[in-house]
Structures are given as C-alpha cells and as structure tokens.
Amino acid sequence: MGIQIRYATESLVPTLATINIQSFAGQGFITNTFPNIADDVIHELKRKRYLQKLAHPRTHVVAAVDEDTGEVVGCARWLFPPSGAEGGAGEKEGEGEEDIGSQLSSEEAAAEARAELELPPGTNRGIYDGFFQVLKEKGEKYYREDDIVLEFIATRPDQQGRGVGKALLRWGMERADKQQRRIYLEATTPGFPLYAKMGWESLDKAEIDYTRWGGEGTQVLTLMVRDPQQQQ
Structure with missing residues (x-):
C-alpha cells in the first residue's frame, strides 16, 4: 500500500478543491474570508483557482494517489523560479524543470483558466487581501528569487498518518537538491512539526489578526526554508 506522486490534470481539479477546503477548515482564513457563503x-472558486495554477508555466501541481485504490489523498503546489534565475539549472523529464508549461489538456479548460477570477458576493475582501499582504511583507525579508516555493500542501483528513505529506515533500525536495536550490514556505501550526522534522529551519513568524479586518481570531504562520543537500 503505497503513495504515488503524479502531475495533476483538470479532471482532478474538483477533488483537489475539496481536499483544499477540508484540510484548512477551522484554521481561520476560509471561515473569515467567506462568511455565510455556501460551500x-x-x-467553485477553489476549482477555478486550481485551473489557473495548472495553466501557470512555473507552477507544478502534483497529486498524491493511493496505489491500491487510485484515490487522490493529497496534493501540493510548487512554484519554481524563472529560467535564468541564479542557482541550479536542473532538468525535468525532457525539458527544463522551471518551465513545465500548462498542465491543461483542453482548450475549454485553458480558456476558463484565463478568465478573471471573481470573488463571490459577501467575501471579506479586507481579509482576503490583508492575509496575503502580511505574508508578502514578511517574506520580502527572506524570500529569494531563486528559491523554490512550496505554495500549498494538503492531505485528505481521513488519510492523515499514512505518509502522504512526506511523499509530497520528498517530490519537491528531490528536485530542489538536484538543482541546488532552497525551498521557502509559510507553515501553518499543524504543518510545522513535519517541516521541522524534514529539515526546514524557522526564520520568522507572521501573525494574521483577522479582527483587524472585521473577522474573528488570529492565526500564526512560520516562515521556513530548507537548504539544498549535496547529492551523493
């Protein structure tokens, strides 16, 4: 019973959107940003966002698949630096690792991905914009242009403890080591122990005070990096 990491396609987008929502339920961002908005x-917003990510040439969207059942049990999004950025110059299967190109196979999906993403009525735009602004301002002190960025990683709640997160992390770690690049991420409190165990170091903390924009509660994210390991 193993976990296989595969590149995602648009057929998996609804499932990835569900995993995204389920994995981050109760951490503050979704409930505060989209109060009283139907599930x-x-x-649908998350689905469209994933289409945009699949279309982005430097964003690698991967899915963790249970080899026995074929079910998607986790996912991750890795943003690679632009071609020509200082650092390693690794290779992917048949092409440059940094520029994967679109992961969409149909023109219909590509057209939808190009459409402007509209937030639903009732969205707390202050929280939506403020959340990412806080992380951007904090990250400017530490993020480097040649870093690989782990934008997102999630395991289906009922699959926790099976090594899904480790498999998704190893996928990116192997490529980062091959290219001799750092990996930068912003860790949630539940995710922090796994990152620390697998070699990430803490740089700083970003506190999101949702009450600042009319929401409730706070959330702390830890800025972390993992230096590349020399390959044997």
Whole structure:
C-alpha cells in the first residue's frame, strides 16, 4: 500500500478543491474570508483557482494517489523560479524543470483558466487581501528569487498518518537538491512539526489578526526554508 506522486490534470481539479477546503477548515482564513457563503460557491472558486495554477508555466501541481485504490489523498503546489534565475539549472523529464508549461489538456479548460477570477458576493475582501499582504511583507525579508516555493500542501483528513505529506515533500525536495536550490514556505501550526522534522529551519513568524479586518481570531504562520543537500 503505497503513495504515488503524479502531475495533476483538470479532471482532478474538483477533488483537489475539496481536499483544499477540508484540510484548512477551522484554521481561520476560509471561515473569515467567506462568511455565510455556501460551500458549493467556495468550492467553485477553489476549482477555478486550481485551473489557473495548472495553466501557470512555473507552477507544478502534483497529486498524491493511493496505489491500491487510485484515490487522490493529497496534493501540493510548487512554484519554481524563472529560467535564468541564479542557482541550479536542473532538468525535468525532457525539458527544463522551471518551465513545465500548462498542465491543461483542453482548450475549454485553458480558456476558463484565463478568465478573471471573481470573488463571490459577501467575501471579506479586507481579509482576503490583508492575509496575503502580511505574508508578502514578511517574506520580502527572506524570500529569494531563486528559491523554490512550496505554495500549498494538503492531505485528505481521513488519510492523515499514512505518509502522504512526506511523499509530497520528498517530490519537491528531490528536485530542489538536484538543482541546488532552497525551498521557502509559510507553515501553518499543524504543518510545522513535519517541516521541522524534514529539515526546514524557522526564520520568522507572521501573525494574521483577522479582527483587524472585521473577522474573528488570529492565526500564526512560520516562515521556513530548507537548504539544498549535496547529492551523493
């Protein structure tokens, strides 16, 4: 019973959107940003966002698949630096690792991905913009242009403890080591122990005070990096 990491396609997008929502439920961002907005509306927003990520040439969207059942049990998004950025110059299967190109196979999906992403009525735009602004301002002190960025990683809640997160992390770690690049991320409190165990170091903390924009509660994210390991 193993976990296989595969590149995602648009057929998996609804499942990836569901895993995204389920994995981050209760951490503050979704409930504060989309108060009293129906679940299906939030899901549709996430679905469209994943199409945009699949279309982005430097964003690698991967899915963790249970080899026995074929079910998607986790996912991750890795942003690679632009070609020509200082650092390693690794190779991917048949092409440059940094520029994967679109992961969309149909023109219909590509056209939808090009459309402007509209937030649903009732969105707390202050929280939506403020959340990412806080992380951007904090990250400017530490993020480097040649870093690989782990934008997102999630395991389906009922699959926790099976090594799904480790498999998704190793996928990116292997490529980072091959290219001799750092990996930068912003860790949630639940995710922090795994990153620390697998070699990431803490740089700083970013506190999101949702009450600042009319929400409730706070959330702390830890800025972390993992230096590349020399390959044997």
